[in-house]
Every structure is written in structure tokens, then in C-alpha cells.
Amino acid sequence: MVFEAGPLNEQMVISIKEDAVSGTSLKSLVQGYLLTKQTEGLSPHHIKYCQGIMGRFLWYCDKAEWPDAAGMLTEWHIREFIGYVSSAVGRWDKTGNGSASSSHKASPRTVHHYYSVLRAFFNWGVSEGYLKCSPVAKVKVAKAKPKVIQPYTTEQINKLLAVCDHDLQHNCKLLGARNRAIILTFIGGGVRLSELVGMKIQDIDTKNGWIKILGKGNKERMVRIGSLAQKALWRYFTYRNSARSEVWLTEEGKPINNHGVQSMIVRLKKRAGIQDSGGAHRGRHTYAINFLRVDRNPFNLQYLLGHNSLEMVRRYVSTLGMEDALKAHEKASPADSMGLK
Numbered sequence: 001m002v003f004e005a006g007p008l009n010e011q012m013v014i015s016i017k018e019d020a021v022s023g024t025s026l027k028s029l030v031q032g033y034l035l036t037k038q039t040e041g042l043s044p045h046h047i048k049y050c051q052g053i054m055g056r057f058l059w060y061c062d063k064a065e066w067p068d069a070a071g072m073l074t075e076w077h078i079r080e081f082i083g084y085v086s087s088a089v090g091r092w093d094k095t096g097n098g099s100a101s102s103s104h105k106a107s108p109r110t111v112h113h114y115y116s117v118l119r120a121f122f123n124w125g126v127s128e129g130y131l132k133c134s135p136v137a138k139v140k141v142a143k144a145k146p147k148v149i150q151p152y153t154t155e156q157i158n159k160l161l162a163v164c165d166h167d168l169q170h171n172c173k174l175l176g177a178r179n180r181a182i183i184l185t186f187i188g189g190g191v192r193l194s195e196l197v198g199m200k201i202q203d204i205d206t207k208n209g210w211i212k213i214l215g216k217g218n219k220e221r222m223v224r225i226g227s228l229a230q231k232a233l234w235r236y237f238t239y240r241n242s243a244r245s246e247v248w249l250t251e252e253g254k255p256i257n258n259h260g261v262q263s264m265i266v267r268l269k270k271r272a273g274i275q276d277s278g279g280a281h282r283g284r285h286t287y288a289i290n291f292l293r294v295d296r297n298p299f300n301l302q303y304l305l306g307h308n309s310l311e312m313v314r315r316y317v318s319t320l321g322m323e324d325a326l327k328a329h330e331k332a333s334p335a336d337s338m339g340l341k
Helices: 012-024 027-038 044-064 075-087 108-127 154-169 172-191 193-199 226-239 258-272 280-294 298-305 311-332
Strands: 210-214 220-224
Touching: 012 311, 027 044, 027 220, 044 108, 154 172, 154 258, 172 226, 172 258, 172 280, 193 258, 193 298, 210 258, 220 298, 220 311, 258 280, 280 298, 280 311, 298 311
Parallel strands: none
Antiparallel strands: 210 220
């Protein structure tokens, strides 16, 4: 279930405020919150993400037959919901397209995302005067511990590209060219999945390899993709026969979405015999690590990745340092160099 926020009018505002007196309807409050997020200038991707989480929260509230009055929800309701997110397999009774991510237990990072969105929602309800207190106030969820960043290896990338080239040579020219261009745009430009999906034709300078990206918080930046990706894009455009402004299209000529790209990468990895975990975002990691191998300036990487701070960049620097240390150990292992028998 995805809760869609429609246009706000005066009658709806009056209705929400009247509900506040008698016990605000949870569904009404969620609608008001999402409409507020839309007016804050946040990116469409972020708004859609919040809509998804709040929609699934409402789904669970209905399933559990919880009170519709938001003020009657307690910390124990929130704890039960967070427990469901963290432990349930086959969440949301979802089947078919998009159900793969809910078919197994959620990661600690995903659980924390749900917690963060709910906390922001109920804090907003308190600050706007619709709620006396937040049921999330006493609920604590530990942040997920950062995992060791593992970029794709050169061998793995070549295997993925080989599958694309095979399709190009066997009457799947559009998809082969498109998928090769997507892989190289991730590896060559370090873009986020949502940024790639949101690319428009008019934002690409194919001659120089520059792409204008709309990132988090509707912030624009320029990225460069390199000559290999430029050539791949050029080839893709020779097979792409459409007047649509979106860059990446399906065989039916429709814009591909986040799930479509992720599914495509899963299929490519399976065909290439790559069993490691990770999908589209691992391409961004690969870009970052390999950029630092050539240019050790973290501030350049921060801009190119579109990060507000150096926190994530420090993780890339740390990963690169770990790799360098492990390679040095191959040459200077104490147990191997001491003459032990």
C-alpha cells in the first residue's frame, strides 16, 4: 500500500484541525504530514520514500485493528510495528513485482529507516499541535553498524559488460546497449540509483560527457562519466527510438524505475556468474574507491558524490587504507618474513 498525498485545500485544513479537537484521525494526519513534506522542497524520491513507509504503517494499523485516532497510539504500538518490520518474512502481504525485498528479514539499516520516518512524523504532529506527545519518544532503535565497503572487482565488471555485449550481438540491441550504458554510468559517474532513473535527455552533454544530476534535497550538480560511458550512451541512443525526455527506457518505451534497474542488475549478475551481494549502489561504491586510488582528494569526491559532509567519504578513505594495508601485508607478513619454520 502506498499512501498518495493529493492537493491540499482549505476544507481539508479545516477538517484536519477539527479532528485535532476530537482526536486526530491517523490517516488524516499522515496526509497533512506528506503535504507538508511536499512544500518543503524535498526531492520527489524522498517524498515517495516517506509515502511508502507511512503507507505501510497505515496498512499495519488497519491489519492490527488499532485505533484510528493518532493520539491513542502508544509506544507499545510503535514497538510492535518495529518488531514486525525487523522480524517478519513476507511483509505487507505483498506478492509479485517489488515483493523480493520483503521476502526476507529486513536489515538493521532498513529498520532504522522506518523508525526515523515514524519519529519525524510524530514529532511533526506534536510541533503542529495535533498531538500532545509522541509515542516514539521513548522508543530507541540502534543505528546499523557500517559494513565494510566492497566494490565490484574489475573482473566482475568485465563479466557484466560481457553479458551486455552478448545481448547486443544476439538481437537484443536496445537492452544490451542500455544495460551496458547503465553499468558504465554507475561505475564512471558514481550516481545514485534515483539520480540515474531521473536523468533527462536535455541534461546530458554527450560530446563532453557531462550530466546534470538532480540529487538529494533537489540539489543539482554536474558529473562526468568518462569516454567508455560516453561511447556506451552514444550507442544506446542509436537504438533508442523515442521522443520521451527520460533517458532510460524499457523495451516498451516506458521509463524504467528503481526496481527495474535493480532487477536488471540482479539478472545480469546471475547470468555473469557473480554470487556476491550488492546491486546498483555497489556501482557507486566502486566509483568512489577507484576515484580515490587516482585522486586522493576527499573533497573532490565529496562534491562528485553529492554528499553534504565528509562522513561517508571517510568510509571510502578507510576502505582504501584497509586495502593498501592488506596488500602491504602480502609483501611483509611478519610470520613469513621472520624465517620461521
